[in-house]
Amino acid sequence: MEDNDEVFCRTNIALIGFMGAGKTTVGKFLSYKTKMSHIDSDEEVEKISKMPIPMIFQKYGDRHLRLLEQDFCSGILPTLTNTVISTGGGIILNQKNIEMLRLYSKVFYIKSSPQKLYSRLKDDISRPLLQTYDKMDAIKTLLADREPLYEICAHHVINTGELEVFKIAEIILSII
Numbered sequence: 001m002e003d004n005d006e007v008f009c010r011t012n013i014a015l016i017g018f019m020g021a022g023k024t025t026v027g028k029f030l031s032y033k034t035k036m037s038h039i040d041s042d043e044e045v046e047k048i049s050k051m052p053i054p055m056i057f058q059k060y061g062d063r064h065l066r067l068l069e070q071d072f073c074s075g076i077l078p079t080l081t082n083t084v085i086s087t088g089g090g091i092i093l094n095q096k097n098i099e100m101l102r103l104y105s106k107v108f109y110i111k112s113s114p115q116k117l118y119s120r121l122k123d124d125i126s127r128p129l130l131q132t133y134d135k136m137d138a139i140k141t142l143l144a145d146r147e148p149l150y151e152i153c154a155h156h157v158i159n160t161g162e163l164e165v166f167k168i169a170e171i172i173l174s175i176i
């Protein structure tokens with residue numbers, strides 16, 4: 001942990017992890033339990049661009065989404081206090097975002113196995129990156145690329161296994 005981390009951050013909780021890991025569900029539950037505010041980076045990106053994420057992909061491509069995520073991290077994140085932040089799964093693809101998340105929040109990696117993610121995402125049509133013939137292969141490939149970044153960004157890794165949402169929230173609350 002760097003010195004700066006100690007100075008800022010401790011009033012916010014950021015949840016990072018792969019699509020379908022449960023960041024939004026856990027984030028909302030944590031917010032309900034703690035009375036902290038809740039914000040979802042995907043929703044903020046949609047507000048900034050005034051269009052749903054699949055349309056951002058379709059019209060402008062994934063690089064545009066990454067720029068909007070960067071706007072969220074540099075513009076909105078530093079203004080937050082006492083807030084649980086659920087993030088889009090690709091937010092860690094930008095080194096600056098990693099730094100900002102670590103600076104302004106305590107970061108938890110909500111870690112799931114490819115099998116568990118697949119069972120959650122197999123019928124999902126809302127994530128453009130996973131609309132491929134072999135969804136399990138897409139999950140494994142993307143996760144292998146991103147795993148080191150989730151680990152670098154996280155102050156704490158929560159292996160969710162078969163844990164229920166309330167248990168994941170309980171573990172997070174026992175750490176902060």
Ligand code: S3P
Nearest residue numbers: 018019020042088089090127128
């Ligand atoms: C993405 C994750 C999605 C959303 C977009 C891209 C990714 O958010 O930002 O479809 O690159 O992992 P969730 O992790 O909330 O599904």
